[in-house]
Amino acid sequence: xxxxxxxxxxxxxxxxxxxxxxxxxxxxxxxxxxxxxxxxxxxxxxxxxxxxxxxxxxxxxxxxxxxxxxxxxxxxxxxxxxxxxxxxxxxxxxxxxxxxxxxxxxxxxxxxxxxxxxxxxxxxxxxxxxxxxxxxxxxxxxxxxxxxxxxxxxxxxxxxxxxxxxxxxxxxxxxxxxxxxxxxxxxxx
Numbered sequence: 001x002x003x004x005x006x007x008x009x010x011x012x013x014x015x016x017x018x019x020x021x022x023x024x025x026x027x028x029x030x031x032x033x034x035x036x037x038x039x040x041x042x043x044x045x046x047x048x049x050x051x052x053x054x055x056x057x058x059x060x061x062x063x064x065x066x067x068x069x070x071x072x073x074x075x076x077x078x079x080x081x082x083x084x085x086x087x088x089x090x091x092x093x094x095x096x097x098x099x100x101x102x103x104x105x106x107x108x109x110x111x112x113x114x115x116x117x118x119x120x121x122x123x124x125x126x127x128x129x130x131x132x133x134x135x136x137x138x139x140x141x142x143x144x145x146x147x148x149x150x151x152x153x154x155x156x157x158x159x160x161x162x163x164x165x166x167x168x169x170x171x172x173x174x175x176x177x178x179x180x181x182x183x184x185x186x187x188x189x
Contacts, residue, residue: 032159
């Protein structure tokens with residue numbers, strides 16, 4: 001009976017020594033989970049005006065003097081679910097619960113994002129509204145979560161190559177983290 005007890009104690013000790021996998025899936029909102037008719041209004045240095053879609057803004061290199069109006073992002077303008085990515089999000093929530101995913105958006109107001117998630121029957125997902133389109137803001141948020149939550153796995157979904165590049169830079173800073181950084185592309189709805 002002593003050998004069995006020693007074996008069980010060794011198994012318990014072994015399981016205590018192994019770090020528990022801490023996974024987090026992080027999703028961008030605009031043009032990743034949802035397509036909207038929201039626009040960014042640009043006033044250029046010469047006084048002319050133009051508009052950009054979120055996808056166009058993601059690759060736009062502003063000349064000096066551009067001023068941006070993100071007023072459309074205080075609400076949702078004609079939102080349409082991007083099913084491919086929304087279905088991945090739904091599967092994760094079904095399997096791991098809402099704490100397994102975060103919606104990370106450049107929007108300043110999380111309420112429209114939360115409302116949309118509720119409309120597609122997703123409840124309890126943290127919505128982190130950064131209020132910044134700077135790709136480094138997303139990378140900084142992920143670095144903070146890695147350190148504060150002892151994460152071992154991070155999966156990131158975003159349509160913006162700028163954001164994807166910024167998050168990929170974390171790979172060298174956190175070599176023990178299993179990263180999957182996914183550039184989301186899809187056919188227009």
